[in-house]
Amino acid sequence: xxxxxxxxxxxxxxxxxxxxxxxxxxxxxxxxxxxxxxxxxxxxxxxxxxxxxxxxxxxxxxxxxxxxxxxxxxxxxxxxxxxxxxxxxxxxxxxxxxxxxxxxxxxxxxxxxxxxxxxxxxxxxxxxxxxxxxxxxxxxxxxxxxxxxxxxxxxxxxxxxxxxxxxxxxxxxxxxxxxxxxxxxxxxxxxxxxxxxxxxxxxxxxxxxxxxxxxxxxxxxxxxxxxxxxxxxxxxxxxxxxxxxxxxxxxxxxxxxxxxxxxxxxxxxxxxxxxxxxxxxxxxxxxxxxxxxxxxxxxxxxxxxxxxxxxxxxxxxxxxxxxxxxxxxxxxxxxxxxxxx
Numbered sequence: 001x002x003x004x005x006x007x008x009x010x011x012x013x014x015x016x017x018x019x020x021x022x023x024x025x026x027x028x029x030x031x032x033x034x035x036x037x038x039x040x041x042x043x044x045x046x047x048x049x050x051x052x053x054x055x056x057x058x059x060x061x062x063x064x065x066x067x068x069x070x071x072x073x074x075x076x077x078x079x080x081x082x083x084x085x086x087x088x089x090x091x092x093x094x095x096x097x098x099x100x101x102x103x104x105x106x107x108x109x110x111x112x113x114x115x116x117x118x119x120x121x122x123x124x125x126x127x128x129x130x131x132x133x134x135x136x137x138x139x140x141x142x143x144x145x146x147x148x149x150x151x152x153x154x155x156x157x158x159x160x161x162x163x164x165x166x167x168x169x170x171x172x173x174x175x176x177x178x179x180x181x182x183x184x185x186x187x188x189x190x191x192x193x194x195x196x197x198x199x200x201x202x203x204x205x206x207x208x209x210x211x212x213x214x215x216x217x218x219x220x221x222x223x224x225x226x227x228x229x230x231x232x233x234x235x236x237x238x239x240x241x242x243x244x245x246x247x248x249x250x251x252x253x254x255x256x257x258x259x260x261x262x263x264x265x266x267x268x269x270x271x272x273x274x275x276x277x278x279x280x281x282x283x284x285x286x287x288x289x290x291x292x293x294x295x296x297x298x299x300x301x302x303x304x305x306x307x308x309x310x311x312x313x314x315x316x317x318x319x320x321x322x323x324x325x326x327x328x329x330x331x332x333x334x335x336x337x338x339x340x341x
Contacts, residue, residue: 012101085116086098136270139273166218
């Protein structure tokens, strides 16, 4: 039920290894947000195990929703709609959230809204910056996605650049394992890089001829692995901090260069970042400096809003809701969902 002109939405996120629920008001205000992470479990295996992730979502989702409602001092009867991540992501994990959302929608007779996970990451900026409105350019960098998106309006997106192979976060995880840091690679590489020489190793930065905005990290990953193998075979000591710093510099450089090219050619005056890799301090610093050079407004959500959370799904769901979007009981999890679908 709407309170005055306010729209209250319960949102659920379960696309990977975080079980999350949130209550948001008008797409910009977080009333409550609860996240149950599985990182300690998957660290034992060096990465996310889909079957384990699905089982843990089943164990936790009811409690997470109840906690989010309790912290908001509300009940399901206070909700105007329920938003849930429908994709992309791990199909088993997604199905847990979608099934719960459909059950609540059916039982309470409230509208159901399926949300694209990447749209959620972009919308995290609306929570952090209530004054931000489209159009703007957004660089979404996470474990599974690296997308350069032209946001022309709420719910209206044009992907002008995407990864051709590994996502940036995926590359961080693989190199993190290769140099013995373990999972998750991103935060551990960032920490190790603080004491390393970023110019110690000359690593390549790929250019995709078919689309200058696209990204490719497989060559960088292979070059780093080749360096490690060559050093091991020749008995050359390996400096983990130097490898971490050099690898991080190469990834950040590519991301920054592509973003700069896009804002110049599209004439954008606002650039936002989003996704788990947007937590990386070196990345945030370089993007910020690039925006200052180009007189472009820079937006970066707090780290809690960069990683997977349900509040961002509530923000995206709000704009779908006021635009009249509704889903039925045939809503399904779509693991390879494209932005805009």
